[in-house]
Amino acid sequence: MYRPQWPKIDFSVISHLFRWLLLAVPVALAAGSFVAFFLWSLDHVTLLRYRYSWLLFLLPLAGVAIYFLYKWAGKNAEAGNNLIMDEIHEPGGGVPLRMAPLVLITTLLTHVTGGSAGREGTAVQIGGSLAGLAGRWFKLNREDTRILLMMGMAAGFGAVFGTPLTGAVFALEVLFIGRMNYRALLPCLMASLLADITCSAWGITHTHYAITFRDTVQPVLRFLPFNWWLLLKVVMAGACFGLTSYFFAELSHAIKRYSNRKIAYKWLIPVVGGIIIIVLCFLLGSTDYLGLGVTGARPDSITIVSCFRAGGADTFSWYWKLLFTAITLGMGFKGGEVTPLFFMGAALGNTLAVFTHAPVDLMAGLGFIAVFAGATNTPLACTLMGVELFGGEYILYYAVACFTAYYFSGQSGIYLSQRLQSSKTGEPLAGGVKSLRDLRK
Incomplete structure (x- = not known):
């Protein structure tokens, strides 16, 4: 028995x-x-x-x-x-x-x-x-x-x-x-x-971001809704997000490296950086690219939130935020990179949506998490961030955008202490485990 x-x-x-x-x-x-x-x-x-x-x-x-x-x-x-x-x-x-x-x-x-x-x-x-x-x-x-x-x-x-x-x-x-x-x-x-x-x-609340787009095309998979045409646009956008991540990381490191080489008195480095930021504000006639970028000084300011609606960002808003942030952090000021990366990604997503006739809020949300994924080499965490921030309905698009950006960002990243043993395509590195800092040397 x-x-x-x-x-x-x-x-x-x-x-x-x-x-x-x-x-x-x-x-x-x-x-x-x-x-x-x-x-x-x-x-x-x-x-x-x-x-x-x-x-x-x-x-x-x-x-x-x-x-x-x-x-x-x-x-x-x-x-x-x-x-x-x-x-x-x-x-x-x-x-x-x-x-x-x-x-x-x-x-x-x-x-x-x-x-x-x-x-x-x-x-x-x-x-x-x-x-x-x-x-x-x-x-x-x-x-x-x-x-x-x-x-x-x-x-x-x-x-x-x-x-x-x-x-x-x-x-x-x-x-x-x-x-x-x-x-x-x-x-x-x-x-x-x-x-x-x-x-x-303690009473702290976080900014709410919403993707209100609802796909009217019959989904291919009942349990995982998507359509092929929109998915193709997401793949192409993911490549752009990854290249933007690479550009930001490399520009930030280059600014830090060359400013330390060329400016003898180290306390002058942030002085020069601050002056450049001020001059850029006057040339652009805007202060929208200062600070976090989550909110703005005026109702019509370009912000992360505004990027989720049509007309909420200029064509090159992503580039100006990238440049302002690379100068700020590369020349000695303190703070994180991630929220500016959200801004760059959402603004670039807004621009790509206009050119590809894709949903603006969806593309802004994908850029929000995918540029971050490429710059930090954390596609899985960023896919989950999409679910936590925007809901899980379009998780397939989140994953495709984040993993594509991860591959297209190359052997680069904002954290030089990250380790790796092989390339992103699986090819082993000579000498075994290396940091991104070692690879740059």
Whole structure:
């Protein structure tokens, strides 16, 4: 007679999850609260800049202040996200706690005076520095410290955008192109989700983006709606998004490299960068490409939100945001790259929709996530971001756009500490595992 066997309970798994949950709670609470304060402060300094337009003329002075703050107190903290990634790959001196207040203050200085920068870099550095502190407090070994730093990255990313699933996968995918550490998957998800809940509990709300387009063509697959003609347009747009990612990453690195070579006095680098930004604003007759780009000083400003409707962006809005951001970050100002990448992608998607007669809001949404995917080499995380931000109805288009952009961005990226062992087409690299920094050398 057959007697069914009851499954055995693996208490080691339960113990493992409970341990990481206990570690996730303090990191997520601290990171979520710190990010909430940062987002609240960022909203206020942005409104201050809208109210007092003369603050733009203080941008070169703010650059000098940022330079000396890092020179006197920053030490290795100036490496930012790359320092956290290097510590995960090859633990060394650790991630200093001073990184969190320094990057918060200098990012706010950049934004209040009109620098074109984002916020994810700040949030990730906050999460990473707090996780580094927790690792030292709890006296964790190297492997556990690596996972804790990944949790800090996930917590910062998930809280700043309100996308906890994306935050968890991003922290895993961004480290090594083509490989993920699944042992850290659930710890990162717990940290990202708890940080997002904490940030929301402080009353922080995130910008809502909507794709209202509804396809009237009979879908090919009942369970996964799409039509071939629109899918072909998405493939072509994905290639354009990837090339834009490549152009931005390479231009940012080139500006940083040549400004350090050609300008002898390093404190003058942000001064020159600030002056160039001011001159560009006067030449264009617009300040729409300053700051985050999520909102604008006027109702008719070109913003990320406006790019989701017809006529909401000019033909070359994507290029101007790319140039402003590459100059700002390449010449020493602080902040993230991701929100400006959202702007570039949404504006380019708006332009491509006009030329291809595709739905404007769909193409803007695809550009929003795909340019980010190409610049950070994280197509899976960006596909999930599309679902979290816009809904899951067009997940096939999200995936096609993000993975196409990933391949067309080449062996490039905004994070030079990313590792890879083979090319994106599977060809092994001479010498084994290398960082993007090594490849550039």
